[in-house]
Amino acid sequence: MPVRLLGLNCSPRDNSNSSIMLETAFEKLDAVYPGATEHETIHLRDLHIEPCKACNVCGKTKAGKYIPCVRVDEDDVQQVLDAMVAADGILVATPVYFGLPSDLFVKFIMRTRPLRHQDFRLANRPVGVLATAGRRSGGAETAILATWLPFVRNGCLVVGNGDATCQFGAYGWAGGRGQILTDEWGLEQAFQTAERVYTLAKVIKAGAEATGFVSPMKFSYTSGTR
Numbered sequence: 001m002p003v004r005l006l007g008l009n010c011s012p013r014d015n016s017n018s019s020i021m022l023e024t025a026f027e028k029l030d031a032v033y034p035g036a037t038e039h040e041t042i043h044l045r046d047l048h049i050e051p052c053k054a055c056n057v058c059g060k061t062k063a064g065k066y067i068p069c070v071r072v073d074e075d076d077v078q079q080v081l082d083a084m085v086a087a088d089g090i091l092v093a094t095p096v097y098f099g100l101p102s103d104l105f106v107k108f109i110m111r112t113r114p115l116r117h118q119d120f121r122l123a124n125r126p127v128g129v130l131a132t133a134g135r136r137s138g139g140a141e142t143a144i145l146a147t148w149l150p151f152v153r154n155g156c157l158v159v160g161n162g163d164a165t166c167q168f169g170a171y172g173w174a175g176g177r178g179q180i181l182t183d184e185w186g187l188e189q190a191f192q193t194a195e196r197v198y199t200l201a202k203v204i205k206a207g208a209e210a211t212g213f214v215s216p217m218k219f220s221y222t223s224g225t226r
């Protein structure tokens with residue numbers, strides 16, 4: 001069975017550097033590991049995404065029944081959550097805004113809270129980040145680290161580029177739409193990060209299939225509270 005990878009493009013603009021980073025990474029994965037992965041990219045800009053309204057309803061009942069987000073029928077978020085759960089690994093591409101991931105990413109990722117409350121349905125998914133900044137040292141690193149945080153809270157495993165350079169993901173350097181095509185090293189890092197996600201996803205999937213081991217992560221409202 002191929003490893004299923006999901007790309008999340010978090011740029012609000014068309015023909016974005018972020019989408020090119022994802023496309024290039026997936027194309028090279030296909031070339032290096034033919035038939036090893038199945039991948040799809042979701043462009044958040046194409047979807048209707050309402051913000052989390054902090055109603056605290058999502059989660060599970062005392063009887064262990066999962067309660068979805070109250071906005072489940074109001075917008076397109078559930079389809080992305082389903083795709084994340086179905087994926088073996090996730091690759092996030094975001095533009096760098098003020099040293100952070102895009103506001104589109106932040107708005108979306110808050111809506112993954114039901115998955116955490118549903119006994120960490122994203123547990124053990126490897127996640128890599130491809131960040132593009134207009135300036136050299138323009139904050140790609142801080143944006144990657146900030147993108148990692150909600151995934152760690154979701155029980156995911158974050159990866160870097162796996163190269164001797166030991167970077168935390170891909171640091172694209174491009175301003176205008178499509179300019180990333182001239183950033184050969186940034187695109188190479190995008191592939192390296194995708195390769196790390198693929199490698200880890202493959203090992204975790206094979207281990208789970210061979211042993212039947214199920215993540216023991218359980219959500220509780222009382223753990224760590226007073």
Ligand SMILES: Cc1cc2nc3c(=O)[nH]c(=O)nc-3n(C[C@H](O)[C@H](O)[C@H](O)COP(=O)(O)O)c2cc1C
Binds near residue numbers: 019136
């Ligand atoms: C609101 C906003 C904030 C930005 N902040 C930064 C920044 O902090 N550092 C930087 O180097 N570039 C910054 N940029 C430039 C973008 O990161 C750059 O244009 C990038 O290529 C956009 O990627 P995209 O094509 O995937 O949308 C900013 C752009 C916008 C619109």
